[in-house]
Amino acid sequence: MGDSVPTLGVGMVGYAFMGAAHSQAWRTAPHFFDLPMRPAMRVLCGRDSAGVTAAAERLGWESTETDWKQVVANDAVDLVDICTPGDTHAAIAIAALEAGKHVLCEKPLANSVAEAQAMADAAEQAAERGVRSMVGFTYRRVPAIALARELVSQGRIGDVRHVRAQYLQDWIADPLAPMTWRLQKEKAGSGALGDIGAHIVDLTQYITGERIASVNGLLQTFVEERPLAGNGTSGGTGQVTVDDAAAFLGRFTGGALGVFEATRFATGRKNAIRIEINGSLGSLAFDFEDMNVLQFHDAQDSSQTAGFRRILVTEPEHPYTGHWWPPGHGLGYEHGFVHQVADLVAAIGRSEQPLPSFAQGLQVQQVLAAIERSSELGSWESTDERTSA
Numbered sequence: 001m002g003d004s005v006p007t008l009g010v011g012m013v014g015y016a017f018m019g020a021a022h023s024q025a026w027r028t029a030p031h032f033f034d035l036p037m038r039p040a041m042r043v044l045c046g047r048d049s050a051g052v053t054a055a056a057e058r059l060g061w062e063s064t065e066t067d068w069k070q071v072v073a074n075d076a077v078d079l080v081d082i083c084t085p086g087d088t089h090a091a092i093a094i095a096a097l098e099a100g101k102h103v104l105c106e107k108p109l110a111n112s113v114a115e116a117q118a119m120a121d122a123a124e125q126a127a128e129r130g131v132r133s134m135v136g137f138t139y140r141r142v143p144a145i146a147l148a149r150e151l152v153s154q155g156r157i158g159d160v161r162h163v164r165a166q167y168l169q170d171w172i173a174d175p176l177a178p179m180t181w182r183l184q185k186e187k188a189g190s191g192a193l194g195d196i197g198a199h200i201v202d203l204t205q206y207i208t209g210e211r212i213a214s215v216n217g218l219l220q221t222f223v224e225e226r227p228l229a230g231n232g233t234s235g236g237t238g239q240v241t242v243d244d245a246a247a248f249l250g251r252f253t254g255g256a257l258g259v260f261e262a263t264r265f266a267t268g269r270k271n272a273i274r275i276e277i278n279g280s281l282g283s284l285a286f287d288f289e290d291m292n293v294l295q296f297h298d299a300q301d302s303s304q305t306a307g308f309r310r311i312l313v314t315e316p317e318h319p320y321t322g323h324w325w326p327p328g329h330g331l332g333y334e335h336g337f338v339h340q341v342a343d344l345v346a347a348i349g350r351s352e353q354p355l356p357s358f359a360q361g362l363q364v365q366q367v368l369a370a371i372e373r374s375s376e377l378g379s380w381e382s383t384d385e386r387t388s389a
């Protein structure tokens with residue numbers, strides 16, 4: 001990459017799970033994708049000085065801050081990457097957009113529809129000044145998922161009739177698993193619903209090109225109290241204030257029926273994002289635990305040989321894969337984050353709105369809020385309610 005390529009100064013807030021995944025992406029993307037700007041990893045922010053200094057060294061950042069406001073105020077920062085829990089997203093994103101910085105914000109966009117609405121409004125105003133924003137629904141960038149969207153939009157499965165989606169984990173199935181911010185409503189907004197249910201809401205809408213118009217949901221908390229982290233079973237407990245699992249039905253704008261499940265109690269399932277879509281002309285099926293594969297059934301095949309075919313999504317003709325290795329040399333979890341950075345920087349370079357936009361993040365938040373209302377009221381709920389918390 002020559003000197004003529006301008007620099008994109010990046011500041012990132014949060015340095016744990018997503019902080020590491022995003023750092024890896026900022027480091028790697030310019031080496032595998034031809035980007036219109038060269039990302040420079042200017043500043044990493046965390047609240048603990050020693051912790052953020054060690055993380056910056058490990059992850060490859062030039063400098064550190066302990067207050068995100070200093071990142072937003074930093075002239076060397078052109079883009080703020082938000083990798084913190086949901087309770088901080090709105091304040092950081094809105095301040096950054098108002099300061100003229102592009103924003104990449106982790107999902108779910110916020111902890112409430114009201115916050116997400118304020119963020120989408122700020123993003124719209126910033127876009128008029130050429131300032132871009134994107135929400136991190138990373139799994140869109142798994143090549144097999146992007147291929148599924150292409151096949152649906154080409155009409156290969158015809159009219160979409162059934163959408164079946166599950167996001168299954170088991171990391172808190174043990175009732176002695178300790179408290180974390182993910183189990184506190186004021187930090188996380190919701191539990192399995194917003195953390196992993198948000199992904200399957202986004203993915204199924206992305207693949208089908210349709211929106212979820214109404215929902216009927218059930219939320220359940222199986223374990224109400226857990227040991228506080230680091231205290232074992234004798235050092236006190238904390239109250240779980242979010243759902244452990246969510247199940248919901250959804251009606252798509254095109255008439256398809258959706259059946260969804262998001263849980264952290266599916267013992268034996270680690271990160272199983274399973275999506276099956278049945279259309280009038282065929283079906284598609286995906287499981288993240290076999291992420292390089294997309295299953296495709298063409299209902300027009302001769303019944304003698306018809307069946308699900310296993311497409312190994314590693315050909316140069318497949319989305320993203322031509323930037324990596326020869327066919328059959330599969331990709332992993334981290335590649336989605338590299339694709340996310342590559343798409344974001346490309347969109348900024350073209351002065352275009354990167355996707356998913358904050359407006360799309362807001363729409364997912366509306367679906368989540370409608371599921372919560374439905375679970376409380378025992379009713380079907382429209383997803384276009386704009387003000388519900």
Ligand SMILES: NC(=O)c1ccc[n+]([C@@H]2O[C@H](COP(=O)([O-])OP(=O)(O)OC[C@H]3O[C@@H](n4cnc5c(N)ncnc54)[C@H](O)[C@@H]3O)[C@@H](O)[C@H]2O)c1
Nearest residue numbers: 014015016017018046047083084085086106107108136138
């Ligand atoms: N795209 C995905 O697939 C994906 C996967 C996991 C998490 N996430 C999302 O990423 C976000 C972060 O999740 P995580 O798993 O990285 O959490 P984490 O607990 O691993 O890390 C959170 C980080 O934020 C820091 N932090 C918290 N409050 C802060 C503040 N006020 N100022 C500065 N730093 C602060 C913490 O110290 C920590 O470094 C959440 O919104 C989560 O939903 C997205």
